Amino acid sequence: MIKPAKDEIHYILLKLHSLTGIVPVGAFLVIHLSINSLRTVGVWPFQLAIDALNNLPFLILIEIGFIYIPLLFHSLMGFYIIHVGKTNMFRYRYQRNWLYTMQRLTGAITFLFLIYHMGTTVGAKLWEGKHQFEAAPFLIDILNGEFQTWQGILVYTIGIFSATFHFSNGVWGFCVSWGILIGKNAQRNGAIVFAAMGIGLTFLGLATVLEFNMNPIPVEATVAG
Amino acid sequence: MTDKKINFKIKRQDKPGLPSYWQNFQVPYKPFANIISCLMEIQRNPTTKAGITVAPVTWDCNCLEEVCGSCTMVINGKVRQACTALVDNLEQPIALEPMSKFPVVRDLQVNRSRMFENLKKVKAWIDIDGSHDIGEGAIMPDSDRAKRYVMSECMTCGCCLEACPQFSLNNSFMGAATFNQVRLFNLHPAGSMNKEERLDAVMGEGGITDCGNAQVCVEVCPKNIPLTESIADIGRQTSWQFIKNLLVK
Ligand code: HEM
Ligand code: SF4
Ligand code: SF4
Ligand code: FES
Numbered sequence: 001m002i003k004p005a006k007d008e009i010h011y012i013l014l015k016l017h018s019l020t021g022i023v024p025v026g027a028f029l030v031i032h033l034s035i036n037s038l039r040t041v042g043v044w045p046f047q048l049a050i051d052a053l054n055n056l057p058f059l060i061l062i063e064i065g066f067i068y069i070p071l072l073f074h075s076l077m078g079f080y081i082i083h084v085g086k087t088n089m090f091r092y093r094y095q096r097n098w099l100y101t102m103q104r105l106t107g108a109i110t111f112l113f114l115i116y117h118m119g120t121t122v123g124a125k126l127w128e129g130k131h132q133f134e135a136a137p138f139l140i141d142i143l144n145g146e147f148q149t150w151q152g153i154l155v156y157t158i159g160i161f162s163a164t165f166h167f168s169n170g171v172w173g174f175c176v177s178w179g180i181l182i183g184k185n186a187q188r189n190g191a192i193v194f195a196a197m198g199i200g201l202t203f204l205g206l207a208t209v210l211e212f213n214m215n216p217i218p219v220e221a222t223v224a225g
Numbered sequence: 226m227t228d229k230k231i232n233f234k235i236k237r238q239d240k241p242g243l244p245s246y247w248q249n250f251q252v253p254y255k256p257f258a259n260i261i262s263c264l265m266e267i268q269r270n271p272t273t274k275a276g277i278t279v280a281p282v283t284w285d286c287n288c289l290e291e292v293c294g295s296c297t298m299v300i301n302g303k304v305r306q307a308c309t310a311l312v313d314n315l316e317q318p319i320a321l322e323p324m325s326k327f328p329v330v331r332d333l334q335v336n337r338s339r340m341f342e343n344l345k346k347v348k349a350w351i352d353i354d355g356s357h358d359i360g361e362g363a364i365m366p367d368s369d370r371a372k373r374y375v376m377s378e379c380m381t382c383g384c385c386l387e388a389c390p391q392f393s394l395n396n397s398f399m400g401a402a403t404f405n406q407v408r409l410f411n412l413h414p415a416g417s418m419n420k421e422e423r424l425d426a427v428m429g430e431g432g433i434t435d436c437g438n439a440q441v442c443v444e445v446c447p448k449n450i451p452l453t454e455s456i457a458d459i460g461r462q463t464s465w466q467f468i469k470n471l472l473v474k
Contacts (some may be wrong), residue, residue: 006429007428007429007430007432008428008429010429010430010432010434011428011429011432011434011463011467014434014435015434015464015467018434081437084396084435085390085391086390086393087390088388088390088441089390092303092388092441092444092445094440094441094444096438096439096441096444097390097439097440097441099439100390100437100438100439100440101390103437173437176438176453176456176457176460177433177436177438177457177460178460178461178464179457179458179459179460179461179462179463179464180461181457182454182457182458182461183454184451184453184454187453187457
C-alpha cells in the first residue's frame with residue numbers, strides 16, 4: 001500500500017507534540033516545582049539542590065536536549081494547533097469545550113511566562129557567566145527580589161497556574177488521544193485524578209512563591225572541599 | 226388564537242458563492258408546529274414580514290422523524306434537526322441558518338458530500354462479495370452487537386462536525402462521525418479484515434490526531450452516539466497501528 005509520506009509526517013509530528021507534553025516537558029515541570037518547593041523547608045536544602053543541578057556534567061547539553069528543544073517543539077506545534085482550531089465555547093457552552101479553549105489559552109500564557117522566567121533566571125545566569133557554585137547565590141538573589149513586588153508575585157502566580165492547569169488538563173488529553181482512557185466513566189474519573197494532581201502542583205508552586213516573599217534570605221556560595 | 230403569529234428570521238443565499246442576507250417572515254400559529262411545517266407555510270405564501278413577495282425559502286428534509294439527518298440546520302444558534310424542533314419550545318423570532326461548515330447550495334440547503342467522501346476514504350462498509358464463495362461470517366459476541374448498534378445509528382447529519390471547533394470549511398478534518406464509522410466497522414468480525422486500511426486512512430492530515438478533545442460532538446449528536454468513546458478507541462487502535470507500522474513493516 002502506497003501512502004503519501006506527508007500524512008505519516010503529520011501523524012508523527014502531532015503524536016510527538018502530545019508525547020513531548022508529558023516527557024520531557026511535563027516531567028520537567030513536576031521535577032522543577034518539586035525541587036523549588038524545597039525552599040519551603042529551608043534555604044539550605046534549596047541551595048543544595050541548585051548546587052547539585054549546576055554541577056551536573058554536560059549541563060548545557062542536557063538543558064538543550066531534554067528541555068529547550070522539546071519545549072520549543074511543543075510550543076511551535078502548539079501554536080500551529082491553536083491556529084487550526086476555532087473556539088466556539090460561547091455558542092456551545094459545555095464544560096469540555098471550555099477546557100478545550102483554556103488548554104490553548106494557558107499554553108500561550110505559559111509560553112509568554114517562560115520567556116520572562118527564563119530571561120530573569122537562566123538567561124541572566126548565562127549572560128553573567130555564573131556557573132557551578134556561583135549560580136545558587138546569584139539566582140537566589142534575583143528570586144528574593146522578584147517576589148518582593150506584587151507585580152512579581154502576580155506574574156509568577158499566573159505563570160504557575162497556567163503551567164499546572166495546562167499540564168494537568170494536558171495529561172487528561174494525552175490519555176484520551178492515545179486511547180488510555182476510553183469509556184465515559186474512565187474519562188471522568190481520570191479528569192478527577194488529574195485535577196487533584198493539578199491542585200497539588202499549584203499548591204507546591206504557590207507555597208514556594210509565598211516562602212520567597214516572606215523570607216528573602218540571601219546565601220553565600222558553597223565552598224567546595 | 227387565530228391571529229397569533231410565529232416570527233422567523235431566516236438567513237438566505239441565492240446561489241453558492243453569493244453573499245447571504247437575512248429576511249423576516251411571519252406564519253400563522255398552529256399548536257405543535259415544527260420548523261418544517263412552518264417552512265412549508267412560507268413556501269405556500271413566500272411573503273416577508275414587510276409584505277414583499279420573494280422566492281420561496283428552500284430546505285432539505287425527508288423522513289420527518291429524525292432518522293435521515295437531511296433537515297439539519299442551525300436553529301437559534303444551535304445545530305439540530307428542523308423536523309423535531311418544535312416551535313412551542315423555541316424563543317422567537319426563531320433564527321434559521323444553514324450549517325456554516327458545509328458549502329451552501331441555496332438558503333438552508335447545504336452540500337454534505339464531504340462526509341460521504343470521508344466514508345469512502347475509511348471504507349465504511351464490509352466486503353462480502355468475492356469471485357468465489359467466501360463462506361459464512363464469523364459469530365459476533367452480543368456485547369459487540371449492542372455496542373455496534375448504538376454506533377450504527379449515525380445518520381450522517383453533520384451536527385457533530387458543525388459544532389466541532391476543529392472542523393472548518395477550509396480544512397480537511399474528518400470529524401467524529403467518520404472516526405465512529407471506523408470503530409463500527411473495525412468491531413465487526415468480517416469488517417475487521419480491513420481494519421488496517423481504515424486506520425491508515427485516519428492517520429494523516431485531518432485524521433484522528435487533529436481532534437482536540439473539546440467533546441462538543443458528543444453533546445450535540447442527536448443519536449446520542451458515544452462519539453468521544455469512539456474517538457478514544459480509534460486513538461488507541463491507531464497508536465498500536467503506528468507502533469506496528471514502525472516495528473513490523
Ligand atoms: C510547562 C510547559 C508545558 C507543558 C508541561 C505542556 C504539556 C502539555 C500536555 C501534557 C499536553 C497534552 C497533549 C495531548 O493532548 O495529547 C499539551 C497539549 C497542548 N499544548 Fe502544551 N505544555 C506546555 C507548554 C505549552 C506551550 C508553551 C504551548 C504553546 C502555545 C502549548 C500548547 C499546547 C496545545 C495547543 C495543546 C493542545 C493539543 C490538543 O489538544 O490537541 N503547550 N501540553
Ligand atoms: S472531541 Fe471535539 S475536536 Fe474532537 S471531534 Fe469531537 S468536537 Fe471535534
Ligand atoms: S455522529 Fe451523530 S451528530 Fe454526527 S453525523 Fe452521526 S448522527 Fe449526526
Ligand atoms: S427530515 Fe429526516 S431528520 Fe429531519
